[in-house]
Amino acid sequence: MQQVKAVIARAEGAPVEIVTITVPDPGPGEAVVRVQACGVCHTDLHYREGGINDEFPFLLGHEASGIVEAVGPGVTEVEPGDFVVLNWRAVCGQCRACRRAEPWYCFNTHNAKQKMTLEDGTELTPALGIGAFAEKTLVAAGQCTKVDPSARPAAVGLLGCGVMAGIGAAVNTGGVTRGKSVAVIGCGGVGAAAIAGSALAGANPIIAVDIDAKKLATATRLGATHTVDSSATDPVAAIQELTGGFGADVVIEAVGRPETWKQAFYARDLAGTVVLVGVPTPQMRIPDLPLIDVFGRGGALKSSWYGDCLPSRDFPMLVDLYQRGKLDLDVFVSEEIALTDVEAAFNRMQRGEVLRSVVIL
Ligand SMILES: NC(=O)c1ccc[n+]([C@@H]2O[C@H](COP(=O)([O-])OP(=O)(O)OC[C@H]3O[C@@H](n4cnc5c(N)ncnc54)[C@H](O)[C@@H]3O)[C@@H](O)[C@H]2O)c1
Ligand SMILES: [Zn+2]
Ligand SMILES: [Zn+2]
Secondary structure (H helix, E strand, O other): EEOOOOOEEEOOOOOHHHHHHEEEOOOOOEEEEEEEEEEEHHHHHHHHHHOOOOOOOOOOOOEEEEEEEEEOOOOOOOOOOOOEEEEOEEEEEEEOOHHHHHHHHOOOOOOOOOOEEEEOOOOOOOOOOOOOOOEEEEEEEEHEEOOOOOHHHHHHHHHHOOOHHEEEEEHHHOOOOOOEEEEEEEOOOHHHHHHHHHHHHHOOOOEEEEOOOOHHHHHHHOOOOEEEEEEEHHHHHHHOOOOOOOEEEEEEEOOOOOOHHHHHHHHHEEEEEEEEOOOOOOOOOOOOOOHHHHHHHOOOEEHHHHHOOOOHHHHHHHHHHHOOOOOOOOHEEEEOOOOOHHHHHHHHHHHOOOEEEEEEE
């Protein structure tokens, strides 16, 4: 075992703390990874606010890349020295989803069996089974996806959560293809990635909706053909107007709130698809949605967990597209920060100042 510095959330709503944690040596099927970069995702803040579950203390951070330092017995997929992006979908190959050849829904994904702990032995709950606001972290070997080692760690680490979730919400869950009309409500890290994914797939038009002008500017850089400031304009009417009066074929909600989901619901064309990739809190309800509208508008109402991605298939491909200049991941890295800056980064995220702050170790 070894001791490293890490960022934890000890109690609901309390500021995060830098502490020393103990990382066990990797057991069977496990790997210890020396973290090089880890993005600050809104989901880390959800954990801190008690919005995911109450298994405090959390070891935060989950959008990371790094170098495999050591592997446990029986590990064949990676070896020490490999450059990897960490994922929270190490598929089991045996559950009912895996058996029906839909491993992106795997219901029994692998995490490390051993626990990382505080110095007093208190067990930590790693965010999304990763916990990478840490100099080193212990994961299941299947959570390590080998990618091109010449890629920039801060940029490709973001594929580990938000950017993959956004791209996948569009192309995997939403089925966005060439010529489909797409609207994305909420253009933070996840929504901006949904725009980039829609552009890669050849969608047209691609309508970005946000209440923040800076987010809309970045969305344009990533391929949005139109922008709607929904703090000033009714987004449903605007999306309909930009799509011949009909609504978009695919509308992606990347905020995680009932009112924006309802906007997505009504901004979609008949037989269109709504994709919810934003994460609501357990308290949220959709008020007054006539069931006849659900029936009468047809189509599909979907949720997207991690962009329905398969890390082993999607990460290396997206890193290659990045390396070839086809997918701009650098634009997502608003700033590089130290491990001590995570609390400040949460505040900047809440003020809407960044797409992603990325901790560099
Ligand atoms: N489903 C998944 O697998 C998955 C993965 C990662 C993150 N998420 C979730 O996706 C959501 C977005 O994450 P993020 O990291 O991009 O967060 P973020 O804070 O970077 O972005 C949120 C964006 O929504 C905008 N916004 C807020 N209220 C709005 C409104 N009323 N109308 C329009 N836009 C509004 C903000 O201006 C901001 O640009 C979060 O709920 C996060 O937990 C889901
Ligand atoms: Zn499975
Ligand atoms: Zn995340």
